[in-house]
Amino acid sequence: MIDKTVADVPAALADVEDGATVLIGGFGESGSPIELIHGLIDQGARELTVVSNNTGNGHVGLAALIQAKRVAKMVCSYPRSSHSKVFPELYRKGEIELELVPQGTLAERIRAGGAGIPAFFTPTAAGTVLAEGKEEREFDGRRYVMERAIRGDLALVRAEAGDRFGNLTFYKAGRNFGPIMCMAAKCAVVQVRRIVEAGELDPEEVVTPGIFVDRVVEVPEPAHESQLIAQGASYP
């Protein structure tokens, strides 16, 4: 019998290796799988390449992972924000590498990784410094940049409901990078608010079919990053 549900966060992350590429969902705190990120801190893997839209806030979640010096390289579109202190400090000291990618190109590269497309052309960034060193090419009189797919060893994603097959629904704009990151990772680990029985999710309303998901762990009351930050929390 197929059963992708796992008992708890440590069981979901026991085998992460040093040097892994980790796709982490979320747009700021929205959709951020904060319990899984904390689980990854506990698990201890190092020298990670993390692909995520931002670099975390305060001293919890992704910022805490970076602060714990587990991340060698960030691939993201927007590495600073009002509550983001950890990444900028390490970056200025030269202790973390940054690959800056326009947000839509980041999303498309991840989707391409999941869809077996090794490279594609996009108008985004053509004629800018972010296209430097990349192949540019004209189609029908317009310039485009060739971008390569991104794949991850691991994806950490937050969703709403999941079943034993790994079928997922999401919650509002928390969906953001979740579905495409599940597609693009060798092992997609998803924290859901509710594990439901097989058949409970309407096949019409499944957002991410279970084929893209490897492990589902229930976290009924995920923490809100902004609340933790307001409380001055840090992890661990």
Add this chain to the structure above:
Amino acid sequence: MIDKTVADVPAALADVEDGATVLIGGFGESGSPIELIHGLIDQGARELTVVSNNTGNGHVGLAALIQAKRVAKMVCSYPRSSHSKVFPELYRKGEIELELVPQGTLAERIRAGGAGIPAFFTPTAAGTVLAEGKEEREFDGRRYVMERAIRGDLALVRAEAGDRFGNLTFYKAGRNFGPIMCMAAKCAVVQVRRIVEAGELDPEEVVTPGIFVDRVVEVPEPAHESQLIAQGASYP
């Protein structure tokens, strides 16, 4: 006020021009927008390029459009089937052009057209006759073929429910090419079984957001192609 609903099929198709590229949804009869296709026959546009997975069956729907000599070129993956007589006959006589595209490449080219990606690389067809004349390229030791996006002037799609914004849900596997064809057409015309009030569709369950849709026409009881064929029907 935004209102993409139109009164009837003729109103939805009044402005189709000769020479248009028309994306027609459906996988065989599943999801085939048969009333819209018949409307296009009535409307009279000629010299069409039709992009659709198949070439129709019997003498109704897409087969009837081809039989009426409105189609100069078919772009499809599987132009023959047990009930497909019209296309093979015209093709053998040299009266219709065929661009044969592997099914997944067809889907991806249409999706690329909708997503602003002019070209991408795929492993499908590399090293086969269907890659002849196309650019091939190696990434990480594997050969890929460069494929160009497909865009349409018009898409004809069948969906389940639609609202005045053009938001859509689909019915079972009738979904197939519908969502991506809506994305890739300048004017996406959709026949739905039910027009619903704005707000009636759960924002989580909208499959095609209205931004990809231009016209919605209600056809409460769409004909089943296979039933028409069993009855020996032909159109017009």
Add this chain to the structure above:
Amino acid sequence: MTERPNRLGLSRAQMAWRAAQDIPDGAYVNLGIGIPELVAAHVPEGREVVYHTENGILGFGDAPPPGEEDPDLINAGKKPVTLLPGAAFFHHADSFAMIRGGHIDYCILGAMQVAANGDIANWSTGAEGAIPAVGGAMDLVAGVRHVLVITEHTTREGEPKLLERCTYPLTAPGVVSRVFSSFGVIDVTPEGFLLKEIAPGVSLDQVAAATAAPIRAARDLKEVAAPAIEKEAAGA
């Protein structure tokens, strides 16, 4: 973000009001962070506009009442929003397919610099030691049909922001069609900047002096008809 003292020309709210007059009924619009966010409040009555945000919502509305914020219902500026009837959620690759694929009609953005050839710089000053961050800016300006800029006519230090050529790293070349500045409405034409409307109390000489590129006055130059608008709340 408070209003500058003794400012010349239009207030921030008046700039937003003027930009809002250009948004037609039925448009799909993406509003940038800052002054552009004020535009929604000034769209003329009777026009229905659908707002898109990069993080996966179409059809959102104003901020919710205090206490009803949902961290998973936010815009790209990470501010809480509400949903309007007809809204839809989607993942990041679909969201940027809307942008890159030309489905969004208007984006209204702030800018550091706009050049007479339509180049825009709004993501980086190129300064040493700054944390580079691009977000969705490059995707928006490369993909959206009409790129409109709202900006003070000069920097806080009085330096021109409308230039012959941008000195900061580009967001995209040749994409801006119109600028709503504190001094008026400026079109980007093949012959460079064209002043279409001038702010009350501002002279042509003042416009020319504050613009580091030739700027012609339109033959039918008008005064901006902006109403007196109460100063918006700081940081609105």
Add this chain to the structure above:
Amino acid sequence: MTERPNRLGLSRAQMAWRAAQDIPDGAYVNLGIGIPELVAAHVPEGREVVYHTENGILGFGDAPPPGEEDPDLINAGKKPVTLLPGAAFFHHADSFAMIRGGHIDYCILGAMQVAANGDIANWSTGAEGAIPAVGGAMDLVAGVRHVLVITEHTTREGEPKLLERCTYPLTAPGVVSRVFSSFGVIDVTPEGFLLKEIAPGVSLDQVAAATAAPIRAARDLKEVAAPAIEKEAAGA
């Protein structure tokens, strides 16, 4: 599709049975049209397999009782199916992302020819005047992790189907890992065909004579342990 009279070796149902033994618990599987469709009925009890069909379903089951067919609930062979708990619908681009992206574990296909280097030809004889049709065949063999073939060992006319090199146009080069033929189980190895199991009543000489390429017998060559299976209904 009826059984050949006086056939040598395994029946169609026995070939399907033998292939089914290779499908592990939890596998995602795409079954081609014809003999491969019979595989599902023979997967050993206790193993749960999720079936994928190109037209946008994961998790479908057997045909429905007569009268309960739904033209929008069909497989890629356009035959009616039912849904199992945990099923999901998705559009064509997502469906082929599953295929091309390596998410499907096994595809089991018929073939016209298989070569000792793993090349497969199963879409066209290259004959003049034939209507070319490829469907999803090229996407499947290029994208799915394990490509398995079920085929009679020779054509109806007794011509070998296992060859040194294919003479028909390729579906893809070098992708087949194992063939279940009426004469046994043949692996494609770097050294060519390797007979792992032989059908009861078939001699090594008969296999060699019916194979147009060198075929070695495995050191641990076994007899196929296929049970006597009642002949399946014609055209099942």
